[in-house]
Amino acid sequence: MIALFDIDKTLIHRSEVHEEAFSYAFREVYGVDATVDLIDYHGKTDPAIAREVLGLLGLESEDINEGMDDFLHELAVYVEKNIQYDDIRLIDGVMGFLEALRSINAWMGIVTGNLEEIAFMKLERAGIAGYFSFGGFGSDSPIREELTEIAVKRGTERCASGRIVLFGDTPHDMMAGAHVGALKIGIAAGRYGEAELRRAGADHVFRDYLNPEIMSIVTSEQF
Structure with missing residues (x-):
């Protein structure tokens, strides 16, 4: 079995430093104050977020494109310098659930x-970095469906x-999951509730990982 996880509001509650990094990089590269x-x-890639914010501020596509590589570099540099100060908390039950998946040799x-x-x-x-050996990321593609395809390809190689x-x-996660034919489990720990996640295609929705039913679902032979 291959188990794929989003990070923010799925494994962790939030990273304040990551959010701050956007404001820093907007100022450093484009000279604008923005958040x-x-x-x-929510659910969008780092490059897509940057482009949408800058477009909203009236920057031309050519100017955005010209500075994007520098922007993404500054984004990562800021996080690297400040991540030690970040108060990152796991969604309830994450550690135990990852251990349970490891015990059944899930990738x-x-x-x-x-x-x-x-x-x-x-x-x-x-x-929790040690649980994960591959993935699809915003640096692979600005399009969620494409980076999910990449994650699946890398997973099936293992x-x-x-x-x-x-x-x-x-909802972006659920739609990307449908795109690759995955069993889609919504974690309603963020902005979106059960109804919205189910409308987007979630097969099951939980608030966290404490419910033992989740493990029963993912190990079922019925999907």
Whole structure:
């Protein structure tokens, strides 16, 4: 089995440093004062978030493109310098659930809009990076469906089984899971509730990982 996890609001509650990094990089590279809160950024990739915010501020596509590589570099540099100060908390039950998956030899990967280096800095800070050996990231593609495809490809290179389970907290996650034929489990720990996640295609929805039913579902032979 391949188990794919989003990070923010799916494994951890939030990374304040990652959010601060956007404001820092906007100032350093584009000379604008902005935060990610200007848009609905949930479930989107780091490059897509940056482009949407900058477009909202009136910057031309050519100017955005010209500075994007520098922007993403500054984003990662800020996180690297400040992640040690970040108070990152796990969603309830995450550690026990990851251990349970490890005990049945599941291959665990990441599907996130974060840049790969930022993703693993956050996972290291949260104490769970060692569970994950592959993934699809915002640095692979700005499009969620594409980076999810990449994660599946990398996972199937390690695990011959075609069984895929995807965990996420946004409609974007659920739609990307449907795109790759995964069993889709919504984690309603963030902005979106059960109804919204189910409308987006979630097969099951839980608030956290404390319910033992989750393990029964992901190990079932019925999907």
